[in-house]
Amino acid sequence: MSTSKHNFIDLGRQVLDIEQAAIAGLYPALDDQFSSACQLMMDCAGKVIVIGMGKSGHIGGKIAATLASTGTPAFFVHPGEASHGDLGMVSANDVVLAISNSGETAELLGLIPVLKRLGVQLIALTGKPESTLAKLADVHISIAVEQEACPLGLAPTASTTATLVMGDALAVALLNARGFSADDFALSHPGGSLGKRLLLRLEDLMHSGERVPRVHTEATISEALLEMSRKGLGMTAVVNGDNQLQGIFTDGDLRRILDHRVDIHQTAIAEVMTRKPVTANTNMLAAQALKIMEDKKINGLFVMDEQHRPIGALNMHDLLRAGVL
Incomplete structure (x- = not known):
């Protein structure tokens, strides 16, 4: 038929x-x-x-x-x-x-x-x-x-x-x-992407120690760019003498200053950095960090301790490798 x-x-x-x-x-x-x-x-x-x-x-x-x-x-x-x-x-x-x-x-x-x-x-x-x-x-x-x-x-x-x-x-x-709860669900699904999204915290995937890009406020833009190149995260923290975060400088900031013909060898990074950046803490879930990045349209975050010192850093690529993105 x-x-x-x-x-x-x-x-x-x-x-x-x-x-x-x-x-x-x-x-x-x-x-x-x-x-x-x-x-x-x-x-x-x-x-x-x-x-x-x-x-x-x-x-x-x-x-x-x-x-x-x-x-x-x-x-x-x-x-x-x-x-x-x-x-x-x-x-x-x-x-x-x-x-x-x-x-x-x-x-x-x-x-x-x-x-x-x-x-x-x-x-x-x-x-x-x-x-x-x-x-x-x-x-x-x-x-x-x-x-x-x-x-x-x-x-x-x-x-x-x-x-x-x-x-x-x-x-x-x-x-x-x-x-x-969602956390309870994730505990029985640790191998899946859902488990990773719900259970992974920033301390599990952030770059820490010497891998955290940082320069002092008196550093020049060119010195900051060298630090960014060495650490490969597309950004650097800008800290004071007590290692407290004063601002950040990113690839996006670089593109903006080049439009203004700034001398990168003479200008201090403190003059062009982004002040009061969005930051995170070690207990924050990776899923929360992802939402912050998406909402703020940023590609990276610095992770801070209680003294407002950068102790970790991560970007979208880290979230992608971890299966969160």
Whole structure:
């Protein structure tokens, strides 16, 4: 059968319409049972164990990962493996989140007697409130949909979308209840760019010691340029006899003074430096420094100690190398 380009688009839009309706249909399920499920997971002294077969299992894996990364310790256990030893991972302190659209998945139902004997609290996500799993659960949340996006009504499509969205609703509700912060999130994602943006502080990436470009106020512009060339940051701090910052001089400042035909060999850097520059401290997050640079349209920052002495310096290239930019 031939299908035109427009047929593909229409079919795709039909799927989106059906799945949007499935999500909208979840609102009634956000009731006392939803609240009870959140409270069970909030009070859980152990971990949330997510179980599901087939497509529900794939969605369950994602839900477990989302819970774990947002402050609720969780992991996924395959029901087939659970009945052959992996159920030993489950303790009485845990909460089990069982997912089955039909509520009659044999592999899940076979685990219920053992879970009940352990005294484990059971939350069920099903599309059938009258199903066996729903009735055996301590808490049941409906993920029922009116129709699947699959025209045959066979392939889990709208139902898996609804399940995933309900899992997100549980995870985010718990995240807020726990007061889970961006820093907390970054601690579980230290290897990613998000973790770097949130956790790296300026003391972790700044140039320090002899690598900090600095000249005294009586130095000439040409001497300042030599210091900038040696240190390679496109700027230099200008300090007094006590090493306190008086100003900075940058590549941009150089371009501006050249327009005025200033004698770089005779003019003191103090006459052309930028006074009261924006600075930072060692505890500042790299992400904060990036925002300051973007807002102020500058390419570098000096890091100061409590006596207003430059103890570090960094520029956009340092942020780029660290994966912050």
